[in-house]
Amino acid sequence: MVEDLAAGTRDLYAQAEERLLGIIARQLAADLEAPGWAERKLAAVQQLRRASQGVVDELGKAVQLEVFDVVAESYNRGYRAAVAELGALSDDARRLVDDVTPQAQAVDRLAQEAVDVVTSVHRSILRTVVDAFRGIVAEVTATPLLGTGTRRQATQDAMRRFAGEGIRAFIDKAGRRWQLPTYAEMAVRTSVARAATEAHMRTLSEAGVELVIVSDSPRECPLCRPWEGRVLALDGPTGPHTVEVEHAIEDGRMVPVRVAGTLDEARLAGLQHPNCRHSVSAYTPGITQAGQATSDPDGYRAGQRQREIERHIRKFKRLEAGAVTPEAQRAAAGKVRQWQAAMRGHLADHPDLRRLRHREQVDPSQLPEHKRPKRTEPTPEQVDAARLWSGDERTPREMSDDQLAAAMRSNLLDDRARARVEAEADRRDLEDLLARIRPGGTLAEDLLEFSDTELARAFGHLDDADALRVMAEMDRRDLATRLPGVAPELVGLSDAQLAARARGADPGTLALLAAEAARRDLLGRLFPGGNLLADLTTVSDDELAWCMSYANADELARIAAEMDRRDAVDMPQPADTGDAVDDLLADTNALADALAPAQNPDGWGALADDTTWAAMVGADQSSTAPPPDGDEEGPRITRRQAREMYDEYVYMQFLKAEEDCRGYLLNKKGEAAAWSPQSLFRGPARIAYANASDELKEWWSVHGRLTQAEFIEKATGQPQRWATAAKFNESKEQQKR
Known part of the structure; x- marks a missing residue:
């Protein structure tokens, strides 16, 4: 199902190997007959290294893009194969698959692992090339001295041996050296098979499938032959055993199924090894028929012979690429044609085999210049787009802003990938915003x-x-x-x-x-x-006024207090003559003097409503202006002012009496009638004394109680008609005590 996906990676390494061999051959052939050839060649090692490094760098970029693409495609093929197999299941099972597996989840991880495995030994390629070059120079230098041949012949013999072996830069755990294309193909084929299998098994498992069956592949290897056509469990006990499972389409009917073991057990025994062609599919109880697997050892040997012929073709192509002399190049080309003829004969003897021409393709770098295809090197944008398209949900978080932007510029992303980029950008913007706000x-x-x-x-x-x-x-x-x-x-x-x-x-x-x-x-x-600023002393008056537009109630009070502090004047001490009316008049006059030259509060509004008084003081004089010459009694008070001052007098008398009487201002009758204590200090004496407590009546006997008429008469010095009657009533109520 995914065998063909590794071919592109193998071709990349095959072309890189041939280019490296060509670089070595051209470097050795240059000035071959000139004196001091060995010294020149050894001095050109750095030049050889730089040229080889360019090939390896290009190889790394191309491999990364290629591997991410093929692993993603492999994963999708495995997923699609599983969904196709689930067609025999119920509608509920298919809906479950659609819900839990909308996209691949681990493709990026699998692809990156494959890239790491293949590219981890790229640095050893340069070492192998440089060591081989130095070895050939040393061998060629010694050969003419021993009289065993010419320098050209020695160079050709050394290059033929090196090209025949190939650039074996990969060493496995067993110590075996692998050629570049062979190892890369094996590693990538293993990775794509793993991706397809993981997607396949995960999809089946999430759909509730517990049993799978191994395919019957032609030309199976001895390791896989015991598992062909056998039923395996995705989970459970190991070893052969029989399980009872419900029939796929008949409810309540149990079907015995012979299980050869678990899938992991079969893999440990060799199933699905690198380059394995076997696959597994869902086993549906009562529907899937496990047929008898057919063994084909002859077919296996024929397939291995085909692989051998392919290796010889590639070997002589490398010899042709590394040829120093025209004669050696013609000889290698003849061997290539000879083995290609052997391939045609082998395929004719085994019609069931098919020729895989991509394994024998001529390196485009060996074609004439006008026939060489244009090399399209993967750009960083393409690499980032492939990684984003094939990765899981964590991939966008692992990429930088520049990489995400490059992927978006590539025009290779589908709507799903673009949505993931936009979601990640929103997440990063929010994260950055919260970092700035908090x-x-x-x-x-x-x-x-x-x-x-x-x-x-x-x-x-x-x-x-x-x-x-x-x-x-x-x-x-x-x-x-x-x-x-x-x-x-x-x-x-x-x-x-x-x-x-x-x-x-x-x-x-x-x-x-x-x-x-x-x-x-x-x-x-x-x-x-x-x-609001804690210290307002350094704030200007204009700024304080500006602050009032944005201040709350408490802050407005602070601003007002600061303005009062700046405009503060020395206030006179309250008068204390023993007469409440005289004290009130004295305090009013002292306040007017303290605020001079500004008018007193009456000057801020309308003046007195007494036309005689207004005519006397004039429109440009203050209400506190002194009387005509000869009057030493101080400023005159109008009846309107006196009426306004009476309210202040009543309130001050009420506060003083409440303090002296400790709050006992009403008798039981007044409390029952819910009289306001403050109302007892104004109005008729008869009503006030009828509801006042004995303590308040005693207080009045000392401090007095003035009605409005009495207050106006005393404040203005002008007789009031109702003042006499009020005095009489007050005296009468005091005598009743």
Whole structure:
């Protein structure tokens, strides 16, 4: 099924061997009759090494591409063969195969192992070539001195022996030396057979197939002959035994099957050895008929004779390539024709054999220049594409970015392979993004450099604390898009995207980009880590005002406190005359003086509603302006001001009384009626005393209780009609105690 796949690798090594032999022959033949020939040849060793190194380098590139291709094709053939065999199974079994084996999983591993095995001894090729060259030079130099022949004859004899043996750079564990094409073909044929068998067996096993049958191959070797036509188990006990298995199409019917052993046991005994032609297929109980295997030892010997003839043909082709003299070249060509005639006669005697002409092909390098085919050396892009196409799911991770890009440029990938490259690129982009957003596992201090898309992509990979920081950053960006002077379309871009837009931008766009960059610089400096700067003392007033657009409630309070600190004035001490009204008026006047030359709060809004007072102070004077000359009582208070100040007076009296009375301000009646304690300090005395506690009534007797009319009268110095009645009612309630 996969025998033909190793032929390409063998041809590569055969051509390389002939090219190396040709290099040696041409180097030896140059200036053959000139004096000092031996010295010149020994001095040309480095030149020979460089030429041979070029051949070996080209061979390594071609072999890598070839092996990856043939192993992948072999694996696919094994998989397709297994799927074809599963046609006799149920629909459920076929669907299972489709589910669990959509593509090959270990092709890249198998191919790389084959490449390593074949190319591991490439360095010994150069050593073999150089040693042979030096040996031939030494032999040729000594021959004329001994009088046993001419230098040309000696050179031809040495090259004939070397070319006959070939470049035996491979030594196996048994110490046997292998020629380049023979060893490479054997190693690659073993690898492709292993790939096909692994795909075949894995697919059958995953489909529930437990038994397989060995094929009856013609011209079988003695090692495989005992296993032909025998049923083997993929798993279980070794040795011959009988198993009971269910009939493939009749439910409940058990069929006895004689098993010769396990597949691994047969392989250990020699089945599926290198160059083995036997295959295994699914054994379906009740359907597959195990026929009687036929032995063909004569056919085996005929096949081995064909291999021998092929080796002689290749041998004399190497002699022809390594010929130094025209006579030796004609003699080698004659031997090639002689053995080719022997091949034709052997095939005529054995019609069941077929001629494998690729084993006898003439090296294109030996053809005339105009007939030589163009050599298409594999490019790095082709090698990377072959590795990606044939590898498993782990292969893209093992390749660099440059290799993945080269594979994509090759136009050799199918949709599946391209999807794997795109998935790997996305994984690497996410990995790089997370490494930048979370350097060392900690979220970056500055999130401004990342775009909205990058933050959103990384959001699902962050813990709760980091996710909250990202959400806060997104909220701040949403706020920024609604602020004046900010370009909303630029807020969500990363720093790299801003820089990309700046290249070649027109002046208007460049100004917007510069403004956005300046805004980010301010945010990064004033809100490090998304929080307001801890020390605001070095921040200017304009920057503090700018920060208010991005600050939360707590940060706004900190900004206000810093502004108050900068604008702080020495405030006067509270008055303490013993009269609450006088203290309140004195504190108001002291505050107005401290804020001078600014107007007091009444000057910030409308002035007094008293037309007489407004006419007296004038539109350009403060409400705290002094009275006409001769009045030393201080600033005048309007009735409107007094009404506003009364609320402050009531609240201060309430706080003081609550502290002095330890909170006992209501009696049981007031508590039952759910009166507000603060409401007792204003309004009619009758209602206040009816709900006040004894402690509060005693407090009022000392500190007093003023109604609004009484407060206005005392604050303005102008009599109030209702003040007299209020004083009388207050006195009457105090007498009731």
